[in-house]
Amino acid sequence: MKITVIIKLVSVLFTDMLYCFCVIGKVPPSNIIISAPSMNNLPRFQERGVSVTHSNDEVVDRSRLVFLAVKPHLVPKVLNGISGNVTQEHIIVSMAAGITLETLEELLPAGTRVIRIMPNLPCMLLEGALLLTCGSCAGQEEETLLKALLGPCGLVEAGPEPWIDAHVGLSGSGVAFVYVFAEALADGAVKMGMPSALARRIAAQTILGAGVLLRDSGKFPAELKAEVCTPGGTTIHGIHALEKGGFRAATMGAVEAATERARELGKK
16 A cells, blocks of 8 residues: 655654654555655655655555645645545545544545544654544544554554544653653752763653553552652652642643643644
């Protein structure tokens, strides 16, 4: 199956995901075609044997699986431009934040199979978290295809559409929240006398190790926290300081704010 990627304002994340497809051999480069308005982001794919063009119509005509990697406000323009070339054989996959399945289906011919996906930045290292949801004309076959294709990028889950916006707040924006926490951890160590470069390395490894343990142990976060918090020890004193600073509420508020913003983008 040919894969088309239509890129107007290029998504760096998605180009890195496709680059991973080529590197790990999940998709032969000869089966990928990318359309973009300029050559700025295309040479790296040409070097891998990927076909490039400036014509969206051309790549849709030559493909069945089409990834739409554009900014949300460009979705109507792009889909209006290609809708005359979309057939019942096509699967249209959108990663535009906030743009609902209903909107996508209204902009495409009746019966078009539409899927929304939302990846996050670590996909470029094959350690991402992706959530997908299928439109009214897509089903288990299309879901299975996308999971198989995107599986090498990390965790791939499926769910109802309302979860997509929450996933933006939890995982898409959540990556940046973790970076803020990592920066604060390192700054705390610097305040206590540790060299900055060393503090950053240790903070990164601490978050990496904690994440792998949380993912692979099968335990709830509270269980793992309890294993570290000995009575009267250093960790419980630190957690008390976090609670006094409203850390838990602030984190929940950040996820909520990012989720609401994703919903606003869809309404606009």
